[in-house]
Amino acid sequence: MGDVVVIGAGIAGIQAALDLADHGIFVHLVEREPSIGGHMAQLDKTFPTNDCSMCILSPKMVEVSRHKNIRIHTCAEVESIDGVVGNFTVTVKKHPRYVDEALCNGCGDCISICPVEVYNRFDAGVGVRKAIYKPQPQAVPDIVIKDPDHCIECGLCYDACGLSAIREKDEATTVKIPAASVIIATGYTVFDACNKAQFGHLRLPDVITSLELERMINASGPTGGRLLRISDGKIPKSVIFIQCVGSRDMSLNRPYCSCVCCMQAIKNAILIKEKYPDTDVSICYMDMRAYGKGYEEYLERAKAMGIRFLRGMPSDVLADEEGMLMQVEDSETSEVKVLHPDLVVLSVGLSPAPDTAAIAERFRIPVEESGFLKTINDAIDTVATIRPGIYVAGTAAAPRDIPDSVTQGGSAAMRAFLDAIRTRSA
Numbered sequence: 001m002g003d004v005v006v007i008g009a010g011i012a013g014i015q016a017a018l019d020l021a022d023h024g025i026f027v028h029l030v031e032r033e034p035s036i037g038g039h040m041a042q043l044d045k046t047f048p049t050n051d052c053s054m055c056i057l058s059p060k061m062v063e064v065s066r067h068k069n070i071r072i073h074t075c076a077e078v079e080s081i082d083g084v085v086g087n088f089t090v091t092v093k094k095h096p097r098y099v100d101e102a103l104c105n106g107c108g109d110c111i112s113i114c115p116v117e118v119y120n121r122f123d124a125g126v127g128v129r130k131a132i133y134k135p136q137p138q139a140v141p142d143i144v145i146k147d148p149d150h151c152i153e154c155g156l157c158y159d160a161c162g163l164s165a166i167r168e169k170d171e172a173t174t175v176k177i178p179a180a181s182v183i184i185a186t187g188y189t190v191f192d193a194c195n196k197a198q199f200g201h202l203r204l205p206d207v208i209t210s211l212e213l214e215r216m217i218n219a220s221g222p223t224g225g226r227l228l229r230i231s232d233g234k235i236p237k238s239v240i241f242i243q244c245v246g247s248r249d250m251s252l253n254r255p256y257c258s259c260v261c262c263m264q265a266i267k268n269a270i271l272i273k274e275k276y277p278d279t280d281v282s283i284c285y286m287d288m289r290a291y292g293k294g295y296e297e298y299l300e301r302a303k304a305m306g307i308r309f310l311r312g313m314p315s316d317v318l319a320d321e322e323g324m325l326m327q328v329e330d331s332e333t334s335e336v337k338v339l340h341p342d343l344v345v346l347s348v349g350l351s352p353a354p355d356t357a358a359i360a361e362r363f364r365i366p367v368e369e370s371g372f373l374k375t376i377n378d379a380i381d382t383v384a385t386i387r388p389g390i391y392v393a394g395t396a397a398a399p400r401d402i403p404d405s406v407t408q409g410g411s412a413a414m415r416a417f418l419d420a421i422r423t424r425s426a
Helices: 011-022 038-042 053-066 109-113 156-160 210-217 261-275 295-304 356-363 402-425
Strands: 004-007 027-030 070-073 076-084 087-094 117-119 128-130 173-179 181-184 188-190 207-209 238-245 280-285 308-311 317-320 323-330 335-339 343-348 350-352 390-392
Touching (some): 004 087, 004 402, 011 038, 011 053, 011 402, 027 076, 027 087, 053 070, 076 356, 087 181, 109 156, 181 356, 181 402, 207 210, 210 261, 261 280, 261 343, 308 323, 390 402
Parallel strands (some): 027 070, 181 390, 238 280
Antiparallel strands (some): 087 173, 117 128, 188 350, 323 335
């Protein structure tokens, strides 16, 4: 008794787990993916400092893996939770990895010999992965996972593995964890840009999402950090960002702001301009929301670099003989501009994680109209739910940036710490 279960191992969940563990509380960190790290591991840089994302995240991931008070459960999901604060029983289902976690040393010999290449979700589809793979170069735990849906059972990986760590058959297992409290940090997913068909995502090859751009310009990504047109592999001479794709959109019943899109677009525009000074970069926006510490200065830095901010939203993106065509009215001058971008980047909004509704039902806690988990009071108590002992952190509750997610992870950890101490004292 007195343990805490943290569901979701993105930056908010990792911060909550470390804060609790450093205070002597044993933490079970449950992550549905094969590696911890969440969406932050997909990013190239962080705003407004342009620090390397993994340079911040990776040390925390390693610290989690080495901490004596943290046990990581990857490829795992919470099936149910019973009991009350101080006496919860959390049932966790661990999906098969088809790899012996105790034997695998992450050498990658099986990956290099695998002949199968499929869609790589971590690279947002810009790159491919093998049927046996590591989800990312700095995966924690540093072991592989076999995808049974795409494995052709050629047997090459079995022969390549000198430790005989790869299993032909594997089964799911279930474990029941007693806990004093639970923190839900299940994160978010990005808006499917195909729902805004007028912008041509997946129909026009050079219309990509902000997440696809992140993987493209990341040095560890599929293009080695090079910005390329998908259609011909050339460096684009002009790039246009379209903001609020899937945010502040009443036609899609998504009236909320996703908080990070403006600053993410500015960050990526700066990175493009620094690496390709001759590339023309523009951002089409409704309102530029630079609300955090140093954000306004970051916006002014982008303007000083020659990045153009066009206050207006294009109606659609069309193909023409020059490549692509956009019309947009500059609402500050009432001038209609005709643009011919080489590359269009859709700044897609944040949506609740796919299993948020199911988690809310299992935990018997409500959700907002937006689909995110509902806390008691957004102004007074941003982590507690109506069910005592269950807390929410990060983007599971609402769209927010990395610093706010870290702060909320720490806040949820301290609330859970008090529950754990009370349980031990009882």
